[in-house]
Amino acid sequence: MMPESPTPAGTDDALLSPPPGCPAHAFGPQGVRRLYGPDADDLRSLYEELREEHGPVAPVLLPDDVPMWVVLGHAENLQLVRSPTQFSRDSRIWTPLREGRVKPDHPLMPHIAWQPICSHSEGDELLRLRGAVNGALSTIEFRALRRHINRFSQMLVNRFCEEGEADLVSQFADHLPMAVMCEILGMPEEYGDRIVHAARDMLKGTETAIASNQYIVDALGRLATRRRAHPEDDFASHLITHPAGLSDEEVREHLRVVLIAAYEATANLLANVLRMVLTDSRFRNRLNGGQLTVPEAVEQSLWDEPPFSTVFAYFAKQETELGGHRIRRGDGLLFAPAPGNVDPKVRPNLRAGMKGNRAHLAFGGGPHECPGQDIGRAIADVGVDALLLRLPDVELACEEDELRWSESISSRHLLELPVYFEPREPQDVLQKPALNAVPQQRASWDLSTSEADATQTPSRPTAPTELLQAPQSPARPDGVWRRLVRWWRGY
Numbered sequence: 198m199m200p201e202s203p204t205p206a207g208t209d210d211a212l213l214s215p216p217p218g219c220p221a222h223a224f225g226p227q228g229v230r231r232l233y234g235p236d237a238d239d240l241r242s243l244y245e246e247l248r249e250e251h252g253p254v255a256p257v258l259l260p261d262d263v264p265m266w267v268v269l270g271h272a273e274n275l276q277l278v279r280s281p282t283q284f285s286r287d288s289r290i291w292t293p294l295r296e297g298r299v300k301p302d303h304p305l306m307p308h309i310a311w312q313p314i315c316s317h318s319e320g321d322e323l324l325r326l327r328g329a330v331n332g333a334l335s336t337i338e339f340r341a342l343r344r345h346i347n348r349f350s351q352m353l354v355n356r357f358c359e360e361g362e363a364d365l366v367s368q369f370a371d372h373l374p375m376a377v378m379c380e381i382l383g384m385p386e387e388y389g390d391r392i393v394h395a396a397r398d399m400l401k402g403t404e405t406a407i408a409s410n411q412y413i414v415d416a417l418g419r420l421a422t423r424r425r426a427h428p429e430d431d432f433a434s435h436l437i438t439h440p441a442g443l444s445d446e447e448v449r450e451h452l453r454v455v456l457i458a459a460y461e462a463t464a465n466l467l468a469n470v471l472r473m474v475l476t477d478s479r480f481r482n483r484l485n486g487g488q489l490t491v492p493e494a495v496e497q498s499l500w501d502e503p504p505f506s507t508v509f510a511y512f513a514k515q516e517t518e519l520g521g522h523r524i525r526r527g528d529g530l531l532f533a534p535a536p537g538n539v540d541p542k543v544r545p546n547l548r549a550g551m552k553g554n555r556a557h558l559a560f561g562g563g564p565h566e567c568p569g570q571d572i573g574r575a576i577a578d579v580g581v582d583a584l585l586l587r588l589p590d591v592e593l594a595c596e597e598d599e600l601r602w603s604e605s606i607s608s609r610h611l612l613e614l615p616v617y618f619e620p621r622e623p624q625d626v627l628q629k630p631a632l633n634a635v636p637q638q639r640a641s642w643d644l645s646t647s648e649a650d651a652t653q654t655p656s657r658p659t660a661p662t663e664l665l666q667a668p669q670s671p672a673r674p675d676g677v678w679r680r681l682v683r684w685w686r687g688y
């Protein structure tokens with residue numbers, strides 16, 4: 198027999214609550230596990246306990262003890278996102294919301310509240326809105342994109358390269374995606390410390406989060422007004438002029454969802470990949486067969502630490518079954534890449550490298566699959582590559598176990614990544630790092646792509662990839678090898 202839905206929280210439980218510090222805090226009414234509170238500070242372990250107890254789908258409680266399912270199995274997560282006839286992204290059908298059990302000040306309200314955006318739509322409306330987003334994204338020229346990413350990476354490294362030390366989260370990973378997204382959207386002049394701070398502040402949900410959100414909404418509103426009057430060749434203009442005919446509100450909301458979804462996810466990915474290349478022995482010693490290309494490191498990170506741990510949420514349109522559980526009409530389900538990606542059915546050995554395998558859940562799937570995944574990957578690939586080319590001797594400046602994260606149900610964000618390196622001069626941001634003389638030999642553990650290595654200075658340990666070594670003369674910028682490298686890298 199299939200287990201029942203998680204039972205809604207009662208209102209008179211306060212008197213029955215356990216004293217502070219008691220392990221019973223981990224459980225809400227009827228013994229359902231809480232995904233929040235003092236006993237949910239390690240969600241990875243909690244998901245494994247839930248998998249053990251309930252299998253691939255488990256009942257849990259969100260803040261205020263609002264009932265939810267979390268989908269833990271890889272196959273079940275795919276079934277969830279690929280079954281639009283059974284599951285919808287429209288929160289208005291969610292039973293706890295319809296019954297008024299989700300308070301307006303619920304901490305997840307920014308994710309819960311329905312908006313006129315593709316993420317919350319289905320059917321013809323989804324096709325219309327996704328058509329406009331996909332159409333506008335398809336106008337992005339990837340060679341130019343990679344050039345921008347490289348230029349911004351150079352600019353950021355210039356800000357700290359003379360210091361010999363940096364925090365790669367606040368000085369690199371938090372900035373690069375915002376600089377690139379402001380450029381793509383059509384508002385390069387808005388990029389700066391202020392908008393990065395506003396986005397971070399908003400995502401942290403501090404007491405200034407509402408003002409920070411307003412700052413971003415105002416910047417996007419100005420952009421939409423300008424481009425409605427005078428379209429140019431950028432994402433905002435193509436979104437506005439798309440035949441789908443988006444209203445002003447739809448344009449504003451989609452600019453916001455694209456900026457924030459892209460920013461948060463890509464900043465997390467970049468920080469995670471940088472941490473991985475600095476700390477993971479699988480990537481440190483190319484001579485011991487541990488070499489992986491940057492794109493492979495990115496894919497490994499998307500498996501191990503998906504930038505969105507869970508996505509709120511899918512809702513059952515009818516009574517159905519998932520992972521052996523009976524799901525009632527109006528039940529909510531968290532799509533959960535973090536536990537889904539470590540499902541023992543697809544990864545019996547978590548230490549085994551995934552070698553570029555892209556079957557992870559980090560970008561979702563089905564009709565709502567992330568339309569910006571190639572942009573997210575490009576920012577991580579080019580950004581990490583450019584940083585390692587500029588600072589080949591970069592090393593972590595603390596013990597790995599001293600690194601700290603902030604964790605919420607939806608994501609896990611590395612707080613700091615302190616590093617040190619030999620201080621060096623800033624570089625002309627328009628120069629290509631790969632064609633530049635780099636002062637130091639690259640560390641033996643570097644993991645850049647062999648194409649990138651091929652344009653490096655020659656004083657490195659010999660490795661099989663040396664066979665791909667390029668001619669070194671900078672006086673021949675248009676040689677076949679350079680053209681090939683430039684074609685591959687996109688700049």
Ligand code: HEM
Pocket residue numbers: 278315316317327330454455458459460462463466503504505508532558559560561562564565566567568569570572573574
């Ligand atoms: C590493 C970077 C990124 C990751 C891990 C990521 C991940 C995701 C995930 C998990 C979803 C939800 C899928 C679902 O509901 O099934 C999503 C949706 C979305 N993403 Fe991304 N994303 C990234 C970068 C980007 C970028 C760069 C853009 C835009 C340029 C973007 C635009 C969007 C949009 C518009 C949606 C909503 C699509 C819909 O619901 O129809 N994302 N993303």
